[in-house]
Amino acid sequence: AEKKRIAVLPGDGIGPEIVDESVKVIKETGKQFGYDFECSFGMVGGGAIERLKNPLPEETLTLCRNSDAVLLGAVGGPRWDSNPPHLRPEKALLGLRQELGLFANLRPATLFPGLEKSSSLKPEVLEGVDLLVVRELTGGIYFGEKYTEETGEGARATDTLVYYEHEIERIVRRAFRLAKGRRRRITSVDKANVLESSRLWRRVVDRVSKDFPEVRVQHMLVDNCAMQIISRPADFDVIVTENMFGDILSDEAAMLTGSIGMLPSASLGKGPLGLYEPVHGSAPDLAGQGVANPIAAILSSAMMFRHSFHDEEAARAIESAVKKVLSSGARTTDIALAGSLALSTEEFGDRVCEALRRYGPDP
Ligand code: NAD
Ligand code: IPM
Numbered sequence: 486a487e488k489k490r491i492a493v494l495p496g497d498g499i500g501p502e503i504v505d506e507s508v509k510v511i512k513e514t515g516k517q518f519g520y521d522f523e524c525s526f527g528m529v530g531g532g533a534i535e536r537l538k539n540p541l542p543e544e545t546l547t548l549c550r551n552s553d554a555v556l557l558g559a560v561g562g563p564r565w566d567s568n569p570p571h572l573r574p575e576k577a578l579l580g581l582r583q584e585l586g587l588f589a590n591l592r593p594a595t596l597f598p599g600l601e602k603s604s605s606l607k608p609e610v611l612e613g614v615d616l617l618v619v620r621e622l623t624g625g626i627y628f629g630e631k632y633t634e635e636t637g638e639g640a641r642a643t644d645t646l647v648y649y650e651h652e653i654e655r656i657v658r659r660a661f662r663l664a665k666g667r668r669r670r671i672t673s674v675d676k677a678n679v680l681e682s683s684r685l686w687r688r689v690v691d692r693v694s695k696d697f698p699e700v701r702v703q704h705m706l707v708d709n710c711a712m713q714i715i716s717r718p719a720d721f722d723v724i725v726t727e728n729m730f731g732d733i734l735s736d737e738a739a740m741l742t743g744s745i746g747m748l749p750s751a752s753l754g755k756g757p758l759g760l761y762e763p764v765h766g767s768a769p770d771l772a773g774q775g776v777a778n779p780i781a782a783i784l785s786s787a788m789m790f791r792h793s794f795h796d797e798e799a800a801r802a803i804e805s806a807v808k809k810v811l812s813s814g815a816r817t818t819d820i821a822l823a824g825s826l827a828l829s830t831e832e833f834g835d836r837v838c839e840a841l842r843r844y845g846p847d848p
């Protein structure tokens with residue numbers, strides 16, 4: 486069996502609940518596809534602040550660096566919301582992304598059969614939805630200089646949005662390569678009518694596009710894109726955009742799939758190490774109830790097989806197990822229709838494992 490080390494960082498709120506289900510699915514997939522997984526748990530976010538006064542302890546970072554892949558739940562919660570920046574759970578995510586060089590964040594939004602009715606949009610608008618947001622993850626306004634100062638007119642706060650040309654080029658190239666393997670269309674999203682960084686972004690996209698003549702490129706302003714995503718979502722294939730625009734557009738795109746609880750992500754860099762986490766947060770309103778949707782976390786593990794272990798077959802087995810469970814009518818609360826029965830987080834995870842056992846490859 487192929488040995489792989491996975492760093493598991495459950496985090497806060499519903500993080501541990503959904504990660505448990507994802508780990509179960511990873512182990513089941515490992516049995517079916519011949520892996521020997523060593524899962525080591527690490528502290529991150531609010532829990533790490535409580536115990537070690539550090540949202541991203543050095544030992545957690547070391548654990549990640551010594552692993553083949555990282556699986557993360559979610560961080561954050563009201564308890565830490567008024568902490569100073571270096572003692573906020575979210576700082577752990579930013580630190581992991583930066584320290585591990587994970588500049589490319591892949592956030593696919595696909596509609597599973599039967600879930601049209603769970604979305605707030607009309608089923609006919611959703612037909613054929615299959616888009617991929619490629620979000621720049623280690624630059625832009627998240628990582629620019631930021632400070633608050635006292636002035637004669639009161640407090641003044643500054644955030645800066647900065648991009649080097651090379652930072653734009655590497656994410657754009659990644660997006661073009663991904664588009665080549667899909668429907669060969671790219672929408673580059675920016676605010677070039679106002680922002681200098683967006684004008685540079687546009688120039689880089691135009692230059693890189695010459696190396697990919699088979700991919701059709703379109704520039705779109707972010708405000709228009711926010712509207713187009715819900716008016717004709719099926720027309721989008723790959724969307725490539727800067728850090729904060731990608732954050733916002735991907736939560737919006739989640740509703741095309743029925744729930745934010747459906748959206749997985751992969752954060753990749755130059756090297757082989759990848760981090761896999763749901764797009765959603767720690768959902769403090771659901772924490773501890775065992776009702777959170779584990780699909781985003783489970784599909785993130787499918788992305789782990791695809792992008793870190795280069796095992797497309799295992800990735801598809803997980804995705805089709807999720808599809809089969811959904812086709813059987815099983816739902817969690819967020820995607821269940823009013824009045825219908827919903828499974829718990831754990832029950833849903835068990836069903837996915839069962840489907841994997843039943844339909845996985847013969848031993
Ligand atoms: P959220 O994604 O946690 O929740 C938004 C809404 O979606 C809530 O109503 C929640 O109940 C629902 N939801 C989210 N995940 C769900 C799931 N798996 N199943 C069913 N419903 C689900 O966003 P928020 O409320 O804005 O943020 C809460 C905390 O999470 C904040 O501290 C924020 O900073 C943090 N956060 C963390 C991450 C991360 O760790 N990657 C991402 C986003 C937000
Ligand atoms: C996400 C989250 C994070 C982000 C926060 C929690 C720092 O919203 O992963 O989408 O903005 O990147």
Ligand code: MN
Nearest residue numbers: 732733736764
């Ligand atoms: Mn977000």
